Amino acid sequence: MSKDSRMKATVNQKLTEMGERERLKELLRAKLTECGWKDQMKAHCKEVIKEKGLEHVTVEDLVVEITPKGRALVPDSVKKELLHRIRAFLAQHAT
């Protein structure tokens, strides 16, 4: 399994070095905003804040509440598109 983890580390490194990771991040962010995910999550944040109180809410609170829901709410089309690009990168640079 260490071979795999080595490969993983190398791929990740290449991803970052070639700027592809940044591009993918930007792409994901744009897609999520476009499809309304960001607005949905913001609305959820409002509820959390109202619950915890404006003054006392911490980053941890938000992270704990938001992240699982955020992951679940990513639309399939966005996931597919990102995966497509990642696979293309892997095919080019991991083989």
Added chain:
Amino acid sequence: MKMEEVSMSSLDNSKLEGLAQDILSDLVEDACLGLCFEVHRAVKQGYFFLDDTDQESMRDFEIVDQPGLDVFGQVYNQWKNKECVCPNCSRSIAASRFAPHLEKCLGMGRNSSRIANRRIVTGNNTNNKSESDQEDNDDVNDNDWSYGAEKKAKKRKSDKNPNSPRRSKSFKHKSSMMGPRRRLDNQESPRMLMKDEAFPQ
């Protein structure tokens, strides 16, 4: 390259797929965290709830979607058929023709002054006042062409382009020899006044 060797031996489609999923997962988590930080900062800096309005105002400004009204709820062809009374001539004019009518009626638009001037020029033609009455300094800023008409319509003339095709050329020839020739041989013909020059004394 070392990487190729490693991947060649452990290459497996499912492994690659798993890797892709991992990368996606990282990216999504990154996006979520980014959102959390953004929201948290907005909360602490006090601008998170800034663009919220209360329900009542929202209802006041909702988009209107009825026939015959625009999105603000105003009737938009209200004045198609209305008529207005002209304050000058006291006639009843249709609303869409009102502005041009006022222009002519009050004598204040671009066109109306042109028409009036033309009438004056042709009026003078028949009235026969076309001597070259050269007034030195006062009329210096005016056009050379129509000496007779100058006195009557001094102010308006200075707005006009001396080369405007609308001028009646026959009149120009009568009163001064410096007619259309101006364009061709500026130097040779008897020295012509440019708009801003004074008569040589």
